[in-house]
Amino acid sequence: MHAVQIKELCKSYKNSSFTLQINDLSLEAGSIFGLLGSNGAGKTSLLKLLMDIVRPDRGYIEILGHRPSEREKLQAKISYMPENKNLYHNMTVKKMLDYASAIIPGWDNDKALELKNIFPLEGKKRISTLSYGEKTQLYAILTFARSADLFILDEPTRGLDPIMQEQMLQLIKEESWQGKTIIFSSHQLGEIEESVDSLAMLRKGHMVLNGNLDDLKSELFLLKLEKSKISAIPPSTLDIIATHHQHKQSLILCQGGMEARQKLQADFAFLNTENVNIKDIFLLLMENGGEEE
Amino acid sequence: MQLTVRTICISIINTDGAVQGVTCLIWVKVDFHSGEPVYQQIAQSMKGDIISGKLSRDELIPSIRELARDLKINPNTVARAYRELENEGYIYSRPGVGYFIKDSDKKTMEEKALEILAKEMAGIVDIARNYQVSRQKFTELVMQSINSAYGGDE
Numbered sequence: 053m054h055a056v057q058i059k060e061l062c063k064s065y066k067n068s069s070f071t072l073q074i075n076d077l078s079l080e081a082g083s084i085f086g087l088l089g090s091n092g093a094g095k096t097s098l099l100k101l102l103m104d105i106v107r108p109d110r111g112y113i114e115i116l117g118h119r120p121s122e123r124e125k126l127q128a129k130i131s132y133m134p135e136n137k138n139l140y141h142n143m144t145v146k147k148m149l150d151y152a153s154a155i156i157p158g159w160d161n162d163k164a165l166e167l168k169n170i171f172p173l174e175g176k177k178r179i180s181t182l183s184y185g186e187k188t189q190l191y192a193i194l195t196f197a198r199s200a201d202l203f204i205l206d207e208p209t210r211g212l213d214p215i216m217q218e219q220m221l222q223l224i225k226e227e228s229w230q231g232k233t234i235i236f237s238s239h240q241l242g243e244i245e246e247s248v249d250s251l252a253m254l255r256k257g258h259m260v261l262n263g264n265l266d267d268l269k270s271e272l273f274l275l276k277l278e279k280s281k282i283s284a285i286p287p288s289t290l291d292i293i294a295t296h297h298q299h300k301q302s303l304i305l306c307q308g309g310m311e312a313r314q315k316l317q318a319d320f321a322f323l324n325t326e327n328v329n330i331k332d333i334f335l336l337l338m339e340n341g342g343e344e345e
Numbered sequence: 346m347q348l349t350v351r352t353i354c355i356s357i358i359n360t361d362g363a364v365q366g367v368t369c370l371i372w373v374k375v376d377f378h379s380g381e382p383v384y385q386q387i388a389q390s391m392k393g394d395i396i397s398g399k400l401s402r403d404e405l406i407p408s409i410r411e412l413a414r415d416l417k418i419n420p421n422t423v424a425r426a427y428r429e430l431e432n433e434g435y436i437y438s439r440p441g442v443g444y445f446i447k448d449s450d451k452k453t454m455e456e457k458a459l460e461i462l463a464k465e466m467a468g469i470v471d472i473a474r475n476y477q478v479s480r481q482k483f484t485e486l487v488m489q490s491i492n493s494a495y496g497g498d499e
Binding site for chain 2: 083222225242246265267269273317321327331
């Protein structure tokens with residue numbers, strides 16, 4: 053079952069050449085989905101489109117069986133942590149949490165108490181005096197103290213120290229074990245690789261790659277060879293995703309399973325193929341190659 | 346980050362009316378940042394334990410949810426590993442009870458071991474070829490390693 057489905061989505065902005073275009077993206081219910089991309093790639097825009105904070109020029113979005121504009125049906129099912137984690141400056145932490153418990157639908161007091169232990173913030177502190185990381189922790193309590201089916205989190209670990217970062221990822225995983233769907237954006241390739249089931253990489257508004265993490269690792273490989281030897285390989289034998297040249301060496305990100313890899317190595321003795329991790333894939337795709345706009 | 350997990354599971358198996366208690370100890374190490382898919386790392390690790398005899402027939406292995414929790418990964422990933430192990434004849438499932446190590450004769454185990462070795466060897470041969478080591482020198486090196494592990498000097 054799909055928690056989110058997107059088709060032929062397009063969103064442009066006034067006075068900006070940036071356009072977000074997602075042709076086909078589906079997220080399985082109960083999975084953790086990671087959104088990667090350099091600054092300005094369109095991660096926050098995509099999350100805002102899901103939340104109906106901005107509306108698309110055209111295209112189709114379905115969330116938990118509804119259109120994003122059906123707010124009253126979705127309100128109780130989605131919990132959102134925005135990129136901007138500014139809250140009421142003058143309130144104290146305690147007052148903010150009391151206020152939230154009174155107005156946020158689906159607020160679970162027991163869960164809020166557990167979360168306050170995980171993210172121990174001083175209740176007396178004014179929000180204006182909190183660091184960015186502390187504001188994120190406060191937002192984490194507000195986001196996860198609600199019973200929701202889908203959590204949309206915009207950079208939920210930004211500004212957190214490594215221990216709190218680990219707590220946040222643990223929280224995300226625990227929600228997914230209970231069948232909840234989580235979508236989160238991040239710049240931390242490591243945390244994405246450790247926690248997501250599937251992911252998408254955005255580059256300048258285009259989705260250059262998406263899929264199940266294990267599938268991507270099985271289906272992609274890196275070819276390392278001397279630049280001068282590229283011409284010896286007929287282009288039709290390779291399914292190239294991205295290339296990067298450094299000094300005398302070329303790194304080529306290719307698509308193909310184990311059999312394709314073995315055949316390639318048998319046919320061209322000078323070739324060297326390697327497994328790729330998320331960092332390899334990301335750096336190669338963001339530097340060049342991928343879908344051209 | 347590498348994660349090492351020890352899962353102990355005590356199983357009670359009812360064979361011919363008799364109740365047996367079996368304790369199995371499983372170590373699964375997962376490297377999230379390796380290029381090898383996580384489900385394959387789990388399957389590979391268990392295959393090694395089965396072939397080397399650390400896990401023997403009819404032992405109950407951790408449930409999908411237990412192992413997923415220990416490794417802090419999605420149950421679907423463990424399910425995928427177990428599916429591969431089941432398809433390749435390493436484990437079997439008893440609905441409602443769990444997954445067990447399948448009975449295999451020595452010959453089958455040796456065949457499976459050779460299958461894994463062939464894959465590992467292919468990688469090593471590639472390295473040798475990339476380093477431009479001659480066939481003769483490489484054969485000598487392999488023989489040396491074999492002799493030091495198995496004994497003998499031929």
